Amino acid sequence: MSTSTTLEAPNTGTWDGGNEPMKASYGKLMMWFFLLSDAFTFGAFLIVYGLARHSHLPYTGEPEAFTFSTEWWPIPEKVFNAFPGFHGVDLPLAFVALMTMILILSSVTMVLAVEAGHRMDKNDVQKWLLWTILFGATFLGCQAWEWSHFISGTEEGMLLADGTRIFGANLTVNQYGPPLFADLFFFITGFHGTHVFTGWILLLIIFINTVNGVYQKRGHYEMVEKVGLYWHFVDLVWVFVFTFFYLI
């Protein structure tokens, strides 16, 4: 499929750009290697989460009797059990399941846009990019809600030994467990959210370019493909964040 993407004035000589290493264009190769480096960054974040978790006491009691304490690492499904509009109802991981579905759906609409680009179908590219932009914005909105709930905390908060209670979390105080748990939540989901936001801006740019017929004139939709690679990577990272932060 990469053969359908040609430059406007192709150079044909081996040493003047006519030779495509690994049969992929310069832009796509660079995107792949950038994503590889980004995978190391996210890998390091998630591994540090594992390091912090292994160096804290695990919760060993019955899951039903679980309470928040700075003594042990919290059970994720006891922390992330809120859903907008269902105040006080225990819905473990329901909201994060919804967020996962939204991001997978946005990945599908993105790949449909890339597919439409291969067929030079401007209308379909516009349609699917618009869906991707919509799902991306929804995901970011969900994450904003998740953060604000995490920061403001639950009604009960955490009971300290001296009888006072703390509510919510920031970088130094955390009602759900050791402060490191909140720090890693902010850094990992925050870094992922920044990536989603960046990808969303890129999507807006390529949507405007598509509407203006920039890629139709250029003769190929490779830019949609490259932004698509980035967008799928963001989805891929979420799959790992979901498993290692919310499930395990």
Place this chain on the structure above:
Amino acid sequence: MAHHHTENDFHKAGDIPKPQTKAIWKTFGILVGLTAVEFLFAFTMDAGTARNAIFIILTLFKAFYIVAEFMHLKHEAKSLIWSIIIPLALVIWLMVALLAEGSYYYESITNYFN
């Protein structure tokens, strides 16, 4: 030039090939299915090493389908596939090293206070 292209667009509008989206929706179905299975295990199985292993294996399957089909890596040149996958082995090493380090730190802290 611009005139030529608009004319070309009209000609092309008639012969845009039909979308080939069967494989895309199939991959979507697999990803949703695997996520559903993960939730099934999260609510029916007690936490432990076995459940974590299941989660990690299912995650790797999901990652495979996203990278191979959505990111199209399966259909790229062999050399490109390997130059992406092989460096990721370093992440595995970092994971083994730091998890062992974390456990060691935990052990020494607990023993110190006992």
